[in-house]
Amino acid sequence: MTASLAGPAPEGGYQFYVTEDPHHHEGHDDHDEHHHETGTRLGFWIYLMSDCLIFGILFAVHAVLGTSYAAGPSPADLFEIDKILLSTFFLLFSSITYGFAVINMQQDKQRAMMLWLIVTGLFGGAFLVMEVLEFQHLWHLGAGPGASAFLSSFWILVGTHGLHVTCGSIWLVVLLVQVQMHGLTHENKRRIMCLSLFWHFLDLIWIGVFSFVYLTGVLL
Amino acid sequence: MSAQEHGHDSHGSYKSYIIGFALSVLLTVVPFWIVMADVKVSLSIALLIIFGLGAIQILVHVHYFLHVTVGAEDGWQAMSLVFTAILLVIILAGSIWVMVHLHENMMPAHEQIERVRNLP
Numbered sequence: 001m002t003a004s005l006a007g008p009a010p011e012g013g014y015q016f017y018v019t020e021d022p023h024h025h026e027g028h029d030d031h032d033e034h035h036h037e038t039g040t041r042l043g044f045w046i047y048l049m050s051d052c053l054i055f056g057i058l059f060a061v062h063a064v065l066g067t068s069y070a071a072g073p074s075p076a077d078l079f080e081i082d083k084i085l086l087s088t089f090f091l092l093f094s095s096i097t098y099g100f101a102v103i104n105m106q107q108d109k110q111r112a113m114m115l116w117l118i119v120t121g122l123f124g125g126a127f128l129v130m131e132v133l134e135f136q137h138l139w140h141l142g143a144g145p146g147a148s149a150f151l152s153s154f155w156i157l158v159g160t161h162g163l164h165v166t167c168g169s170i171w172l173v174v175l176l177v178q179v180q181m182h183g184l185t186h187e188n189k190r191r192i193m194c195l196s197l198f199w200h201f202l203d204l205i206w207i208g209v210f211s212f213v214y215l216t217g218v219l220l
Numbered sequence: 221m222s223a224q225e226h227g228h229d230s231h232g233s234y235k236s237y238i239i240g241f242a243l244s245v246l247l248t249v250v251p252f253w254i255v256m257a258d259v260k261v262s263l264s265i266a267l268l269i270i271f272g273l274g275a276i277q278i279l280v281h282v283h284y285f286l287h288v289t290v291g292a293e294d295g296w297q298a299m300s301l302v303f304t305a306i307l308l309v310i311i312l313a314g315s316i317w318v319m320v321h322l323h324e325n326m327m328p329a330h331e332q333i334e335r336v337r338n339l340p
Contacts, residue, residue: 042297200285
């Protein structure tokens with residue numbers, strides 16, 4: 001038990017989970033070496049799964065309503081696939097730079113980690129700028145969320161994803177401030193790992209969005 | 221702390237992130253290429269490729285970026301993921317199945333309306 005708590009003693013319910021861990025006495029010593037954060041990380045993961053269900057329902061709505069154009073514009077008239085490809089790459093680059101930040105965090109290289117996080121934030125910001133420009137473009141074409149059932153479900157699905165990326169970016173900025181103020185403490189590492197899950201999860205949802213909403217929409 | 225210095229597989233290494241990234245780029249570019257280059261394949265094959273590669277890319281992200289393993293968190297992480305995936309399949313397949321049938325039965329197509337209108 002003491003071996004698993006080699007780091008600075010964490011606050012909160014961490015010790016509770018360690019003592020309750022039934023696998024603890026089964027000789028998984030190498031497994032218990034690194035901080036496992038079973039409580040927080042698993043809880044955050046279950047939040048992500050519930051978020052996944054929200055997106056799943058929005059995808060189902062779009063699957064049902066996605067071809068109801070109400071004599072309005074269709075995806076082939078509205079979507080600029082080359083720009084979607086660019087935003088897809090912004091998000092993909094931000095995913096790998098976040099991965100590099102996590103690697104540097106594990107090696108306690110605070111400066112390098114913060115640089116990679118800033119790069120991640122810039123890519124995330126670029127993605128958001130592309131999305132806002134696209135929404136503006138659609139709005140000026142008169143393709144707002146009220147124009148047809150297809151556009152209602154499109155705006156709510158892509159908008160919900162954009163809102164998540166916005167929240168993730170705000171979280172990223174707050175984390176950078178906290179790391180700057182307090183350094184790579186145990187709590188900050190835990191937060192960075194949670195945001196890592198969140199950020200990669202958003203990239204995963206975006207795969208569904210570009211495959212289903214944009215590419216399939218243009219083809220149909 | 222020294223145990224953490226060596227990139228243990230549960231949180232990835234440069235190599236695993238780069239492999240995941242390269243696979244993702246490939247799996248992103250191909251479906252976009254099919255649509256943007258207007259490749260001459262039938263619609264169903266194009267959709268099959270887009271959704272197939274999308275599903276593979278989701279698995280790539282889960283493995284290389286989210287680092288879900290069967291052993292992590294005593295299996296609860298993988299288990300909740302599988303549970304969510306099953307729920308999603310039920311929600312998506314069920315909604316589409318039901319609504320397509322509703323659509324066919326409730327909403328007369330334009331031609332049908334015209335046909336009825338032109339009845340003698």
